Amino acid sequence: MNPTLLSPEGLSGLVFLGLVAVTICGAVIATAAKRLIRCLTGLVACFMGVAGLYYYLGSPFVAMMQLLIYVGAIAIVIAFGIMLAEPDEAKLVKKKSGLSGVLSLIAGSAVAWGLAVAALRADWMSPAVKLNDGSVRDVGMSLLTTYSMVFELVSVVLLVAILGSLALARTGRDKE
Amino acid sequence: MLNLSAQLNTYLVIGAMLFGFGVCGLIRRPTLIGMLIAAELVLCGASINFMAFNHFLAPDPTVGQIMTLFIMAIAAAEAAIAMSILVCIYRDYKSIELENLEELSG
Numbered sequence: 348m349n350p351t352l353l354s355p356e357g358l359s360g361l362v363f364l365g366l367v368a369v370t371i372c373g374a375v376i377a378t379a380a381k382r383l384i385r386c387l388t389g390l391v392a393c394f395m396g397v398a399g400l401y402y403y404l405g406s407p408f409v410a411m412m413q414l415l416i417y418v419g420a421i422a423i424v425i426a427f428g429i430m431l432a433e434p435d436e437a438k439l440v441k442k443k444s445g446l447s448g449v450l451s452l453i454a455g456s457a458v459a460w461g462l463a464v465a466a467l468r469a470d471w472m473s474p475a476v477k478l479n480d481g482s483v484r485d486v487g488m489s490l491l492t493t494y495s496m497v498f499e500l501v502s503v504v505l506l507v508a509i510l511g512s513l514a515l516a517r518t519g520r521d522k523e
Numbered sequence: 524m525l526n527l528s529a530q531l532n533t534y535l536v537i538g539a540m541l542f543g544f545g546v547c548g549l550i551r552r553p554t555l556i557g558m559l560i561a562a563e564l565v566l567c568g569a570s571i572n573f574m575a576f577n578h579f580l581a582p583d584p585t586v587g588q589i590m591t592l593f594i595m596a597i598a599a600a601e602a603a604i605a606m607s608i609l610v611c612i613y614r615d616y617k618s619i620e621l622e623n624l625e626e627l628s629g
Contacts, residue, residue: 350525360525367527367537374544377560378551386560393541397567400537401591403528404578409588416595421563421602428556428606432613451550459543466535471580481577481584489585497589501596508600512607 363403370396378455383429391422408483534575541568555612555619559605566598 350356369392376389394417401410479485490498527533541564548561570591577587609619616623 352525357525360528363528364524367533370537371540374541374564377564378544378548383554383556383560386557390560390563393564394567397541397571400534400571401574404534404574405584406574406578406588409574409591412592412595416599417563417567420599424602424606425556425559428559428609431610432556432619448551451547454550455543455545455547457543458546459539462539462542463536466539467532471531476582478583479585481588486585486588489583490589494589497593501593505596505600508603512603515604515607516610518611 362399366396366399366403368396369393370400384426387422387425387429390425391418394418394422405481406486408486531575531579534571538568538571538575541565541571553621555605555609555621559602562601563598566594570594 350360352358352361373389373391373393373396377386377393378389380386380389394413398410398413398418401407401413545561545563545565545568548564549558552558552561573587573590573594577584577590581587612624613619
């Protein structure tokens with residue numbers, strides 16, 4: 348049952364382990380690094396690992412969207428924010444009492460442990476009959492038939508977000 | 524060890540870990556940008572769960588992918604709004620440290 352290391356399955360398993368390592372290390376850096384720009388780099392590494400996991404989950408389309416939207420857009424927006432107002436986080440963390448670090452660690456690990464135990468203990472129903480194979484064609488079909496309303500609503504949400512951020516960032520500009 | 528990629532539990536545990544890291548960062552970070560980064564981690568953990576259930580259990584394997592795409596769109600909108608709020612706050616307070624924003628609390 349267990350594939351050998353040099354068979355194709357074994358090599359793909361090895362790549363998978365590498366992707367998991369990249370994801371977890373990126374998340375650790377994003378949470379624990381002192382300077383914000385390093386947090387952002389860790390976040391980008393984590394997103395790339397997650398894109399690889401999506402590829403293993405059988406949807407290269409969502410993996411590409413993950414790279415395009417998260418790494419290409421959101422990370423860049425956050426980088427602009429850091430360039431605009433880089434605070435000295437190292438000093439701030441030191442100024443905060445040591446209790447908050449311990450408390451955050453406890454809270455985070457409690458949440459992760461609870462979710463993981465709940466997921467491992469649950470008795471998931473055996474896979475039902477698949478209606479389709481989840482290819483890009485099927486995703487497009489259901490986006491334009493079953494989920495067309497939600498699709499339109501999401502585009503309205505994005506439009507409102509763009510307009511809202513423009514309006515928010517513009518006010519106060521000509522007052523000074 | 525090498526066939527971990529074919530098991531549902533692997534992905535669920537990874538998703539739970541990312542969620543936990545995000546919660547930890549949300550509490551720990553003293554600035555708004557750090558909290559935004561942690562919130563993205565939380566959303567990412569949720570999307571991994573959707574994709575895992577989609578691949579292994581869902582009868583229609585497009586639902587999870589579409590949900591993940593919607594989560595990405597919401598995350599992008601959230602980042603844009605958060606950034607412009609941040610610009611506003613920076614203009615008024617000349618800093619984005621949470622300590623200086625205490626007078627904003629109800």
